[in-house]
Amino acid sequence: MSKVYFTGWQSGFQKVQFNALLRERLGMSLSEAKILVDKLLSNESVLVTTLNVGEATYLLTQAQALGVVGELALENTSETT
Numbered sequence: 001m002s003k004v005y006f007t008g009w010q011s012g013f014q015k016v017q018f019n020a021l022l023r024e025r026l027g028m029s030l031s032e033a034k035i036l037v038d039k040l041l042s043n044e045s046v047l048v049t050t051l052n053v054g055e056a057t058y059l060l061t062q063a064q065a066l067g068v069v070g071e072l073a074l075e076n077t078s079e080t081t
Helices: 017-027 030-041 053-063
Strands: 002-009 046-050 068-072
Touching: 002 030, 002 053, 017 030, 017 053, 030 046, 030 053, 046 053, 053 068
Parallel strands: none
Antiparallel strands: 002 046, 002 068
16 A cells, blocks of 8 residues: 655645545545545645555646645555565
8 A cells, every 4th residue: 555645735726626536536425535625725734545656646646736735655565475
């Protein structure tokens, strides 16, 4: 699993489209996504979990295009077999 850490928003933040992105990519309900958007608008950071690095990267890229500030919060996972 990979995580994306959303830390804020820029002028022109497209909150409706970001809400739709969260619902589409993370399977959130409308109310769950709205809570996260409202937290960002209140200058609170939000951490979301995705299935893999590719999904996290895609989510971050799409969110940044909508005016969200964030970064990948990849976990250091070393597996031994």
